Amino acid sequence: MSTPQDLIDAxxxxxxxxxxxxxxxxxxxxxxxxxxxxxxxxxxxxxxxKDGVRDGWAANIEVDGPRYRRSRLAEPCEELNYFSITAVYMDSVEPYRGQYHQHPYGELNMVVPLNEGAELAGPRGWCGGGWTAPDPASHHYPEVRGGAIIALFYLPAGRISYDITPPAE
Incomplete structure (x- = not known):
């Protein structure tokens, strides 16, 4: 059985x-x-x-019910070059938006689809598996479609801000 420390070490x-x-x-x-x-x-x-989501140690805190969950797996520290590590689980066949937020120092986001055709919206389009890297000071809604994904993101200095007002639509 894998542990959060295994993911941190990797x-x-x-x-x-x-x-x-x-x-x-x-x-x-x-x-x-x-x-x-x-x-x-x-x-x-x-x-x-994926093991962490299945075993309940990753993306285990509900943000909007069971279809939108997240958890911080590691705080920024010297060993991680002052990056934090967070896992997010989102699941929706129809496009679904999560919590609007800003990345003061950017984000490195590994997208892991759990269903064929599942995608996460990135700053340069939809990503069905791979990486998005939103620029410093970027802000957006996380958005998923086509099924379930895990977004494992690395944040410089652990910085993310949820106290930003979304633009009028």
């Missing part, structure tokens, strides 16, 4: 490589090329976070 070499990079379009492309589906890192960490 993330350390990855975060060592990323510690001096900035979220955005270039990093998103690089992450998908170097660490996307099929890579050893992606498959290992995706398996661990």
């Amino acid at each position: 993330s350390i070499p990855f975060l060592n490589e990323l510690k001096n990079r900035t979220a955005g379009e270039d990093l998103e492309k690089w992450l998908n090329d170097a660490y996307g589906p099929g890579s050893e890192f992606y498959e290992r960490v995706a398996g661990l976070v």
Whole structure:
């Protein structure tokens, strides 16, 4: 049985490589090329976070009922190059929006679909598996369609803000 520490330990070499990079379009492309589906890192960490959701130690706190849950697995610390690690589970066949938020320092978001065709909206379109890397100061609704996904995100300094007002629609 896997544990949160297994996921944290698997993330350390990855975060060592990323510690001096900035979220955005270039990093998103690089992450998908170097660490996307099929890579050893992606498959290992995706398996661990799936285990965590199944076993109740990841994405286990309801935000909007059982279809939208999250949990912080690790606080920023020196060992993680001051990144936090959070898991989010979202499940909806129809497009579903989560909680509007801002990323003061950006976000590195590993998208793990649990159903064929499940996708998460990223800053550059829908992502069915792989990475999104919203820029620093970006803000958005997390949005899922086509089934269930897990978003495992790494936040520089653990910074995320839910006290931002969404734009008028």
